[in-house]
Amino acid sequence: MSRLFYARKIVKLQESHLIEKYKDKSELPKHIRLDVSTACQLKCPACYMRQEKEAVKKGCKIGHLKFENFKKLVDENDIESIELSNSGEIFLNPDFVKILKYAYKKNIYVTADNGVNLNYLTDEQAQALCKYHLNSITISLDGASQDTYKIYRVNGNYDKVIQNIEKINFYKNKYKNGCPHIVWKFIVFGHNEHEILKAKEEAERLNCEIKFDANWDEKYSPIKNPEKVLKETGLTSLDVNISPIEQLQEYENGIVDWFFCRDLWEPQINWDGQILGCCANFKENFGGNAFKDGLLNALNHPYMIYAKNMVTNNAKPAKAIPCTRCWVYKDMYKNNVWLKSPKVEGVL
Numbered sequence: 254m255s256r257l258f259y260a261r262k263i264v265k266l267q268e269s270h271l272i273e274k275y276k277d278k279s280e281l282p283k284h285i286r287l288d289v290s291t292a293c294q295l296k297c298p299a300c301y302m303r304q305e306k307e308a309v310k311k312g313c314k315i316g317h318l319k320f321e322n323f324k325k326l327v328d329e330n331d332i333e334s335i336e337l338s339n340s341g342e343i344f345l346n347p348d349f350v351k352i353l354k355y356a357y358k359k360n361i362y363v364t365a366d367n368g369v370n371l372n373y374l375t376d377e378q379a380q381a382l383c384k385y386h387l388n389s390i391t392i393s394l395d396g397a398s399q400d401t402y403k404i405y406r407v408n409g410n411y412d413k414v415i416q417n418i419e420k421i422n423f424y425k426n427k428y429k430n431g432c433p434h435i436v437w438k439f440i441v442f443g444h445n446e447h448e449i450l451k452a453k454e455e456a457e458r459l460n461c462e463i464k465f466d467a468n469w470d471e472k473y474s475p476i477k478n479p480e481k482v483l484k485e486t487g488l489t490s491l492d493v494n495i496s497p498i499e500q501l502q503e504y505e506n507g508i509v510d511w512f513f514c515r516d517l518w519e520p521q522i523n524w525d526g527q528i529l530g531c532c533a534n535f536k537e538n539f540g541g542n543a544f545k546d547g548l549l550n551a552l553n554h555p556y557m558i559y560a561k562n563m564v565t566n567n568a569k570p571a572k573a574i575p576c577t578r579c580w581v582y583k584d585m586y587k588n589n590v591w592l593k594s595p596k597v598e599g600v601l
């Protein structure tokens with residue numbers, strides 16, 4: 254039976270609590286974010302992987318997680334849950350089925366909630382999602398026809414995505430374990446706002462939950478009829494550009510359960526083992542490599558420890574630390590507002 258309801262306990266730091274190294278493996282995070290692939294076949298205009306190609310070449314690079322590295326990581330560490338998607342398309346990884354099967358064998362709760370485009374999915378992969386309990390998946394699908402979908406999801410094929418959802422549903426009906434829970438994520442633009450109701454009907458037919466979001470880049474295809482969009486989507490606001498410290502305040506007040514820098518305590522690991530720290534960072538690493546150095550050494554790297562102390566206001570900015578160049582850190586520094594509740598303990 255899959256563990257569909259999963260929660261973690263967030264622990265507040267004491268004021269001026271200096272963050273130190275993990276003493277041993279038992280203190281390591283139980284949840285990590287491990288990017289299965291940073292490759293993608295689409296060319297979405299606002300994607301950072303397209304816009305900042307030179308930074309990508311130096312930072313996270315384009316590539317796939319190898320099964321051998323995955324196996325070593327989960328064999329050597331007590332990891333309970335992994336988010337598999339971040340900067341690329343997980344289904345392009347040739348080892349994807351082996352990785353999922355092994356995660357299932359190790360009883361690890363796996364998700365692909367950051368998102369997939371689902372333009373490519375083999376039968377074997379569709380079956381594996383259900384058989385090996387991928388708990389949830391978010392499909393980025395902005396439109397209800399090829400004519401609108403292809404405008405932002407350049408190179409994408411709407412009909413293919415729908416066929417691939419149907420393929421997953423075929424195996425969901427076969428295995429009947431509820432896996433994966435499918436979320437259709439529809440980013441509303443000016444060019445697709447007329448298809449909101451059609452998408453809702455289609456999501457119902459496909460047994461998917463549908464969630465709407467506004468585009469973060471207000472200049473790209475802006476919404477023409479905000480009132481109608483709010484009514485049809487159920488969104489309370491189309492303003493997604495709240496500042497990092499506003500987001501941090503929402504996190505500290507329990508309105509949302511995630512904030513960028515908190516990832517340092519449940520770190521983002523690249524397909525090649527580099528510690529990227531948080532999902533906002535794709536340009537530099539935090540010193541260690543989870544595959545070459547082992548997870549304990551990589552997360553105890555002095556840069557990683559220093560970064561945690563920076564975002565909690567226990568250390569001054571330092572050139573070697575990626576946070577120093579980050580827009581989130583700059584906003585916290587400017588306003589003297591800091592992360593207080595980063596630590597996450599176990600599964601409830």
Ligand code: SF4
Nearest residue numbers: 513514531576579582
């Ligand atoms: S300051 Fe930026 S790079 Fe550092 S953890 Fe926060 S979001 Fe990530």
